[in-house]
Amino acid sequence: DGTPFDGWTTVFLIIGTAIPGFLFAVFLLVIFAGGSYLDWFPLAGLTSDNWAELSWFDKILDYFWHITLPVIAMVIGGFAGLSMLTKNSFLDQINQQYVLTARSKGLHERRVLYGHVFRNAMLIVIAGFPGAFVGILFTGSLLIEIIFSLDGLGLLGFEAAFNRDYPVMFATLYFFSLLGLLMNLLGDLMYTIVDPRIDFESRET
Numbered sequence: 001d002g003t004p005f006d007g008w009t010t011v012f013l014i015i016g017t018a019i020p021g022f023l024f025a026v027f028l029l030v031i032f033a034g035g036s037y038l039d040w041f042p043l044a045g046l047t048s049d050n051w052a053e054l055s056w057f058d059k060i061l062d063y064f065w066h067i068t069l070p071v072i073a074m075v076i077g078g079f080a081g082l083s084m085l086t087k088n089s090f091l092d093q094i095n096q097q098y099v100l101t102a103r104s105k106g107l108h109e110r111r112v113l114y115g116h117v118f119r120n121a122m123l124i125v126i127a128g129f130p131g132a133f134v135g136i137l138f139t140g141s142l143l144i145e146i147i148f149s150l151d152g153l154g155l156l157g158f159e160a161a162f163n164r165d166y167p168v169m170f171a172t173l174y175f176f177s178l179l180g181l182l183m184n185l186l187g188d189l190m191y192t193i194v195d196p197r198i199d200f201e202s203r204e205t
Contacts, residue, residue, distance in 0.1 A: 013087070016080025022143035025073035029147065032069060041069050044149035070148045074141060082129070089121040096120075126190045130183035 030036055033043045042048070046066050047059075054062060093099065094117050102112045141154035157172035159165075 010084075010087075013080045013084045016076055017084060019077070021073050021077050021141075022147060024076050025070070025144045025147045028069045028073055042066050046150055070144055070150060073144050073147075082125070086121070086125050089124045090117060093117045093121040123191065126187050129190075130180065130187050 028041075029043065032038050032040045042065065046063070048054075048062050048066075051059060051062055094113075099112060099117060102116050103109075107115075141152060142158050144150075145152040145155045153172055153175065157169060157176075160168035160172065
């Protein structure tokens, strides 16, 4: 909309989309993991050395403490891309003729935004959600797992392919494919929730 907030957020979203996740991982390590500045999070690994001595609640907290930086590094790029898509979709819909018609009829601004603009704008976002989700989880996950010394699926699949361990390699491929299919199914279900006018059962085959 041309405001300073809109300009700055656009710049940050573009930067977040352009920079790969493993560079964010290195940046987070330097800033928050005792590299040169703060020492708030562990440098590597999934658990602490005294993990076996912790209570079950402290073990859960320890897991979350260790995976905070890797998760942030993995999701920040996909989140920025999805946010940019959402913003552009809303800006495109808010200038449509039906929005002007709804406002001219005297509808409340909240009703216009959530009853009309939101429904149409979110369809594009939902269509891009599965790809964004897969990108959040798997794009650069191998490098992030190596940086944080984590034994994840990305590293497991890479080592299986390198060592020609075909059962493990196909198992990771199957898991990734299944998760992608589930995300597409979830996207189709969200279509009907956001816009009840969409009915897959009534489509002619």
